[in-house]
Amino acid sequence: MKSLLWLVIIVYLVSAVMLSVFQRKMLYFPQPAMSMLGEKNSRFTVNGVTLSGWVINPGQPEALIYYGGNAEAIELTIPFFRFLTGFTRQMEWALPFPPLSERLTHVSVYLIPYRGYGDNPGHPTEQHLYRDAVALFDQIAPRHQSVSLMGRSLGSGVATYVAAARPVEHLVLVTPFDSIERVARDFYWMFPVSLLLKDKFASVARVEAITAPTTVIIAEHDQIISRARTDALITHFPLRQVAVFVIAGAEHNNLQLFPDYATAVISAFLSRT
Structure with missing residues (x-):
């Protein structure tokens, strides 16, 4: 019995050490860039690294910066944002997008992978992502009349950081959490x-x-x-400041396949002007 107890203790301690040592490999899953939806057309140098990515509907008065999830290849959102901005109607027949009376034709969308993602150099950490995001914002903002932010999952944490530090027109948080620490506790x-x-x-x-x-x-x-983690974040916003959309039937990784998702994103802009 004593030897069994020691075995349990050893296994527990080893597991804790492994969790500590490899935690960033468990949190960040960088994806290589894919050019099938379009070659990169934008580049920014921030904090000693050059981050390249995509700009959809360039040259518009307003900007939207999108921050992806921890395993997201954000270029896969290119058809979605082309649809939202009316930049192209190609492929719409094959995608579950709803008919929209309004589109974000006046918005340029920036899809810039994090450092270490999408063939960009560097290694992602919380502080690196924050610093890079603020530096990117400071380079993008002078090109536009206003800047909005949209963060999905892990990207919601980056979006809230920038929104707390810089003037933002609209903030869209997709499957957000109160903190990764509390998610990890679950x-x-x-x-x-x-x-x-x-x-x-x-x-x-x-x-x-x-x-x-x-x-x-x-x-x-x-x-x-979990819904508890999202609700814990929502309850800290003033009621008049936050609007909540629940996409019926959707899961974490297939949210973009539901027509109501596009409608919710559009509504985030049109209902707050």
Whole structure:
């Protein structure tokens, strides 16, 4: 019995060490760039690295910067944002997009992968993503009359950081959480997550500094970010500042396949002007 107890303790300690050592490999899943939807057409040098990506509907008075999820190849959103901006109608027949009376024709959409993602150099960490995002914002903002932000999953943590530090027209949070630390606790409740975790993405701590009208989009059957984690973030916003859309039937990774998702994103802009 004593030897069994020691075995359990050893397995627990080894597991905790492995979780600590490899936590960033578990949090970030960089995807290589794919050119099948269009070659990169934009490049920015920030904090010693050059980040290249895509701009959809360039040259418009307003801008939208999109921050992707931890395993998202953000160029896969190119058809979606081309549709929203009316930049092209190609492929619409093959995609589940709804008929829209309004489109964001006046918005340029920036899809710039994080460092370490999409063949960009560097290694992602919370602080690197924050610093890069603010530096990108500062380069993009002078080109436009206003800038809005949209962050999905992990990207919602980046979006709230920038929205708390810079003037933002609209803020759209897709499958967001209150903090990665609390998300990790739900999965790894048996470990001292607070002590082990390096990158915590505590969006809930920044809500008071966010003044932009905010739209939260939730997947009804999200198996990654629980509804409790999203609701814990929403409750910190003033009621009049936040609008919430729940996409019926959607899961964390297929949200964009539901027509109501496009409608919710459009509504985030049209209902707050």
